[in-house]
Amino acid sequence: MGLFAAVAIASSPAMATPCTNLQSLQLQHTTINSATDNTSGTFVAPGSAPITGLPAFCRVTATLTPSSDSSIKIELWLPESGWNGRFLGTGGGGFQGVINYAELSSGLRAGFAATNTDLGTGSSGCNPLYCGSDGNMGNPLAIAFGDPAAPSTGLFGHPERIKDFGYRAIHGMTVRGKEIANAFYGQKAQKAYFAGCSTGGQNALMEAQRFPDDYDGILAGAPAFNRTHLHMAGLYGWQDTHASSGRLIQPGQMTLINQAVLKQCVGRDGGTSTDQFLTDPRDCHFDPKVLQCTGGQVPPACLTPDQVTTMQKYYAGTIDPVNGQVINPGPARGTETDDVLALGLAFQEQLPEPAFDGLFYWVFGPSFGYPASAVNFANFDFHHAIDTVDDQLAAVLNANSSDLGEFREHGGKLIMYHGWADPLIPSQSSINYFNALVGNDSHGVQQASFTANGNPALQRTQSYARLYMVPGMYHCSGGPGPNTFDALTPLVNWVENGVAPESLVATKFVNDTPPAVQMTRPLCVYPKVAKYTGSGSTSIAANFTCVADENDFNQTPAPKYGP
Template sequence: MSARAGSSGAPRAFVSLRVSVRVPLRVSFRMRVWSVLLLAAGVGSAGAAAAAEPTFAMQCIQLAGLTLPPGIIGLPTGGARIDTAEMIAATAHNNQDGEYCRITGSIKPLKVGTPDIRFDVNLPRRWNGRALQVGGGGYNGVVVSGTGVMPFWPDRAPLAQGYATFGDDSGHVGNSALAVFGLVDEAVVNFGYAHLKKTHDVALALIGHAYGRRPEHVYFAGGSTGGREGYTVMQRFPDDYDGVIANSPALNFSGVRLLGVKVGQTEYATPGGFVPRPLLERVYQRTLEVCDQLDGAADGIVSDVSACRRHEADMIASLRCPPGEAGVANDTCLSNAQLATLDVLRGGISLPWPLAWNVTRYRGYNVFQGALFTGMLGLARNDACGTSPTIVANGYLFSQGDGYARYFIARDPAFDSLKFDVLHPGRYRQQIVALSRTIGAMNPDLSRYIARGGKLITLHGLADEVISPNQTIAYYEALVDRFGSGTVDSFMRLYMVPGFQHGSGAFIPSTDLLGALDTWVTRGTAPETLIATDIAAATNGRSRPLCRYPMFPRYGGKGNVNSASSFICVES
């Protein structure tokens, strides 16, 4: 559990221990730094006296070049190095974060050929006593700076509010569908979970050095891959965090990648299976025609997904081409082969053998309940597939699934995923199961995190076209089955957002999740219905209630349809 310190506010200058031996300044400083770092890790004399050192800025700059031993990191590494350390003025160009010390560094691997984990740590001059680790996205590969305004804190940057922030690149360079780092065992483990603990421990040692104490509370926040990382830290490192925001979490990572391969196979390896973008738009518009007003408001948002699902069979029948027209190229109806492609998306994937934690399914998407697959992260734009599928040409799901099959599963860049039998993978099955344990974040046992009083907020769009919202719901329901609804309510809030896709959509919510989490942790006030402001360009400024699952916002029948006050949270 995070150490509880005294009052927050303006911190002391960087502190370190006095040493009596006269040595050169640089060496003396390093010795004093090590004394404090080792104390932060629980090593050294507890009775040693601390004294104020030179200015915050000077101590910040002198960190550059410092090396940190493996012993302060809770997982095996080759230690860490501080590459740069500089003060960023509050008046610096485009700075939204106030005055702070920016530290960049790298955590060294155990094996030659494994990339470093590059990280950033940001220490505000006026610290609020809390720390925030920020998650990544996609296959990571880019250092998460922890600076600037974030989706879960829409008005002011966490760093500007006094949070010490930190993030990393998960242990490789480059965020692409190819994911070639999957060929390196240690890099895969780092990506799956180890980078989170390694960076956390280095950051907390630096925070302890900077302020003379550890944070009162440590939080994690991220979306997509960062959401998966949020669930990962609760499952694997429950003693390290007091609260987690895990939005649109990429749970069951192997499952969604295998489903992506199946989608590609139905589009490219099945005659007539490609679904052109006009037809995807037609499916979406038909969904709005049938389901938009089921919540009482004609607002371009499908809110009552459960009621909409009851119309699914009729919608599919109305979209199917009449006999004799299936082979005619048009944008008004779908052939059986095209509907089969959408059925793969809708139905997800069921495996005849279990992944880790006995998981056998990846839940499908709300294809006929408001999800639009024509955007940047949608389905394929091209009706032919080259040797190296890309997100732009071949869609996010297939291109990511193809890269996973090549580099993580088969570990062969020439592997042809279009010919891969994902239900009967043969000699690759053991590797898939091992990967699902390393990366999947599907362990439902959060008992340690719950017992410690840890809190969790998850927000996920019901129209998400990248990570299925139904997989998140399935994990939530598994928690309820395991612990009971009362226990789950005591530590978790799940908000399923109508109209929200994977960062875009008919409704893009902006709300202060970090403030809600901090209030819950520090004051014991659990969030209930939240209010979100829409930041979608066409409808910017309207608001809706964010309802706790399984409720959704229903229009009350009077009042401004663009105001959250005109809606109530109800169950379908």
């Protein structure tokens, strides 16, 4: 009898819960793959260390199929108690292809109903760095960063998946995510927010432009909004360093260059003379030629003439060699780093082909990976081939519109931020986009010249959109400056209480690891900059004030290549 009782108990179905009941939810173009309660406090993400300290939540996985060739994976993490009544869409980086569990767990801990998506590229074998490549060719760095062993075509031949990546996956995640959350809680979220950096920043601006009613508040960090031309910049930089063996920057030389930049410019652009980063690199006109070897000097203690050329082209940006037009602005002074994790020149030049050239496989197919083909990563023509790429991809991938009128009228608020030391996406790009917003609010002026006060168009733009430049921060995080800050809470306060943030406080932790604080510094609303008051510790944000900056030169692309 005991045996039969044990069998009966083991065979009885688990008791349904509000979470597991979501598996029967019927939504358009959607399959609910799973809905499970997690009360363990831990989540083990595939291939990652366990995420601990989590509140009880309902985990929902689903697949969206807005087209017959789509397979968009989404996840929702829904707090089972302590929900703050808000919905949070989150982004990721690069070509995505995976769910960003760090973003989900962060949103969950803050009380949001949080969601994330693989952008529909996971079904094509994509990962954040690679979505089409000629394989790692045995290169250790490429292997370490997940370049597939064998060539892959990315999204070539899948125009519907390209649309998913460009804008449809995030919108679908948002619409279906809200419906699932509504079913779970029995009520709609009071407000909806989106937060993302890099590709997540592109997603953020695409939402504001294409789907202005999806979110009440949007946080866009280092947005890859001008995507086709940004990826061309990666190709351009790779070709620059590989033009000859003498053009490569040797290990340690990026640090040498950075130290020379700081010696010449630090403290002259705001900030203080003891900073290890630049506050506004546009005021720095460092020429790497000052490091050219003389007398008996030899690299790596100095630069050869070829290496000087490499760095001059690095700062100059991506240029059409025929007409001299700017295709994409160059990285700022102060972005020089030997840290390959920053995804800058030191990373790019060590790879057998450009890290983010997968985008061009989507246009030219697998032949792009072979130097014998007519168009490939080594011979891409920055005069003739640009239109070929843009004709196929720009309208789907580039979030270049400066008209956010519908988002503004909806009551939406936008906060942008970008690290001044970002070696992957030029910080100038975010300034150019924000200036384009001001220009649009000036009734059609393409680029605005303004000071912090007395410009009606600037004031109108800042009533719904604000930009914060982060001194010394690499791409989305890291770097020698104060690189940790909370922009989501001020965004919520702006949306719900009408309090626009004049500045944010950023922290630099010792070794970038809490809790020991090395310094704090205000992030001023652009175009203001932080200036030391002259008394007190330079490591304390309260001893700085945000002041109007002079008009600086802004390198902008030719109009046809975006703001």
